[in-house]
Amino acid sequence: MTNLYAMLAIFAKAYGLFIFIGLSVAVIAYAYWPANRERFRKAAKAVLDEGEEDKPWR
Amino acid sequence: MKEIIRTLTTGERQAALAIAICVTVIGLTMAALGNGDPFGIHGYVVMAYGLVATIFLIRCYNLPPSNVDRAGSYYDEPIKVAVVFSLAWAVVGMLFGLWAALQLAWPSLSFDLPWSSFGRIRPDHTTGVIFGFGGNALIGTSFYVVQRSSRARMPDQVAPLFVVLGYNLFCVLGATGYLMGVTKSKEYAEPEWYAGLWLVTVWIVYLIIYLRTLARRKEPHIYVANWYYLAFIVIVAILYVVNNLAVPISFTRAKSYSLFGGVQDAMTEWWYGHNAVAFFLTAGFLGMLYYFMPKRAGRPIYSYRISIISFWGITFFYIWVGSHHLHYTALPEWVQILGMSFSLMLLVPSWASAGNALMTLNGAWDKVRDDATLRFMMVAAVFYGLTTFEGSFMAIRPVNSLSHYTDWTIAHVHAGSLGWVAMITFGSLYAMVPWVWKKPSMYSPRLVEVHFWCALSGAVIYVLAMWNSGILQGLMWRTYNEHGTLAYSFVDSVVAMHPYYIARALGGLIFLIGVLVCCYNVFKTVRTPVDAFGPARRKVEDALGPVPLPRPASSPLPRPAE
Amino acid sequence: MLFNVHYRLERRTTTLLIGIVVAASIGGLVEIAPLFTIEGTVEAAPNMRVLTPLEVAGRDIYVREGCYLCHSQMIRTLQDEVDRYGHYSLAVESKYDHPMLWGSKRIGPDLARIGGKYSDEWHVRHLIDPRAVVPQSIMPRYAFLAQRDLKTAELGENLAALRAVGVPYTRDMIDNASADATAQVAADSSGAAALLKRYGEATNVREFAGSTSRVTEMDALVAYLQMVGKQTNIEDDAGANKKPPDND
Secondary structure, three states: OHHHHHHHHHHHHHHHHHHHHHHHHHHHHHHHOHHHHHHHHHHHHHOOOOOOOOOOOO | OHHHHHOOOHHHHHHHHHHHHHHHHHHHHHHHHOOOOHHHHHHHHHHHHHHHHHHHHHHHOOOOOOOOOOOOOOOOHHHHHHHHHHHHHHHHHHHHHHHHHHHHHOHHHHOOOHHHOHHHHHHHHHHHHHHHHHHHHHHHHHHHHHHHHHOOOOOOOHHHHHHHHHHHHHHHHHHHHHHHOOOOOOOOOOOOHHHHHHHHHHHHHHHHHHHHHHHOOOOOOOOHHHHHHHHHHHHHHHHHHHHOOEEEOOOOOOOEEEOOOHHHHHHHHHHHHHHHHHHHHHHHHHHHHHHHHHHHHOOOOOOHHHHHHHHHHHHHHHOOHHHHHHOOOOOOHHHHHHHHHHHHHHHHHHHHHHHHHHHHHOOOHHHHHHOHHHHHHHHHHHHHHHHHHHHHHHOOHHHHHHHOEOHHHHHHHHHHHHHHHHHHHHHHHHHHHHHHOOOOOOOOHHHHHHHHHHHHHHHHHHHHHHHHHHHHHHHHHHOEOOOOOEOOOHHHHHHHHHHHHHHHHHHHHHHHHHHHHHHHHHHHHHHOOHHHOOHHHHHHHHHHOOOOOOOOOOOOOOOOOO | OHHHHHHHHHHOHHHHHHHHHHHHHHHHHHHHHHHHHOOOOOOOOOOOOOOOHHHHHHHHHHHHOOHHHOOOOOOOOOHHHHHHHOOOOOHHHHOOOOOOOOOOEOOOOOOOOOOOOOOHHHHHHHHHOHHHHOOOOOOOOOOHHHHOEOOOOOHHHHHHHHHHOOOOOOHHHHHOHHHHHHHOOOOOOHHHHHHHHHHOOOOOOOOOOOOOOOOEHHHHHHHHHOOOOOOOOHHHHHOOOOOOOOOO
């Protein structure tokens, strides 16, 4: 158990920061990916336009 | 309530009855086993709860079914129940809070009864407002948001009702238990093992309903509010289970001992405690914000992208910060440092969310001026920004050395709970109540206005009083005189708190009055027939432009072709 | 292409769910799991005492009455706290605390080193009417504790449950729990001798609330309070060296 911990600690200290940077880059890239722009625009508008009637779609 | 039963088919009524009888039997068993222990008294509570439901269901069993087109409408009845419970708990929880506050100013107000001492009623306040008021509001609005944004009806008729009623049974067990001294002593997770087991059961059903509704959605993309609600549901479940691992001393007694001890227990508790703030009091209510604010303002979120980035930021960062509750304690220092660092980083997604909310209103300030409902949401976003900044600040070790253990923490918590959580909840409720009860507007927009000013002034008085007392307290504890000894005894600081404790109680009282006004307004909105809403009452809605008014679900309009 | 992955992630709710769980698990795992594995998180204290059944009952009352809501049991490594309350708390001192009672708010003073600081009589008078002892106090009155007989019959169950979560109670201790609870208020009794044999000579055996024949909840609570901070010899060992470690 202690060995496993030591291994993980070394790994976290060496690469932890890069993993965090990688994750944040991934999230930001996803959010700003040009191909996603239209989908997000639609999603943001969708709640304002929930159809003519207040009822489920099928 | 009868209307709800009428929407159920015979099979569903039987299922509901079976559940109610099961609860009654469980209660009876507990009562029989827990002879003389509070466990037995809780057995009677459970039994009474089940019995009321059983008798009600039997009496309504033969009611003719209503001709509501179930497939062609949303399922709003459980939402209505949750709203009523939410407001009822708000009153109960804040009354206990007010009483506790008054006891600190005048201790004889406990009347020297065992059940009414500060230590027993204080958890009633926290559970009442966080889980009773906040939790019911979250369940109610999440049912609303997930159905509307997915444009899908919730599956099953009985399960959502089970979630709402079952959840409230948990709250009742908690609140009655503390008065009898039944508590695990873990803050915000006080209810004993059996209440915890029951909550987990209810919560799993809740998660399943939520996921199944999402699975029926129209658009492939899941609207971001649901992400937040989903994080709230699933992470709270994990936190709660881990922090509540305990060994009961007997299966016929209420008491249990936490599985973890000492430093590990402290870390687990504050990992839970701070993430109750994160995923219960933040993520869930951000879900509310991201749905009801754009709806009410008639404008899409300023930046949908930022809402996604802050979602992952909050989900990832928050989990790390619990150890900032344990600065300078026996917790290893590296954990404290991690907690502090992540608390600072957390400011980025938090302010992104707050800024996003305020930018959404940019261009609709005239509406904010005219509409107290929207103003509730705006003030909530402002308080959210302020509180998250303060939180990150207080997580810095030297600052924490002053603020910890003092009323500054209480000020911070109430800036968050009164300013952010309660305000966004009231804003959302004022928007949602007319929609689910199919009314053109709230009964009285003026009373909403009254409530707004009560809530704002109450919160500000409260927070200012506690800021002052907290900093004063912290400074008194650490002041040395010229001889190098401590300048004040502890009781000196207690005496110095007295005026602030009175001011705090006053702030709380004003806030509570606002809530009572809200209850009256909601009651009148529900009771007033649609035709009786005069043109005057519609004025605010007119000024707002296209506030969506749902048609009655049973209207015989043709369904849109798909 | 890359973001088809995320597209599927949101199309399929369960995948989004897993994403949330993974993102939120990392922090907890990194911070909590090592506390169980790293040696040195909790210091060694070879002579650490366990609470007697009466003290356990007292601790349960402390929890029941919500004392922890106003009194912390965690002295931080800050000079003013050390000067006010005594040696800063070590992790080992709450090793057997299930749950811990570190607290989060000081409406009243810290109690981590309350044991032995005041006499039993002071505690009893103070609990019955705090303002009779400290006129400015805002603590509730706990006079009813002195009226209530302690339920000692089932204390073995409490000890057994504590043993299940890791407190080293022996079979002997569990079996004799209720007898030991009664014996602790009756010095010179044969039961008291057995109690001392089981729990060590340093155990407090006396009539905490002034009666040898009757065990009340007051006895239990005072017995517990007199033991808080006394389970290890930290304070005695530390002696004059009360300086906290390096602070920023």
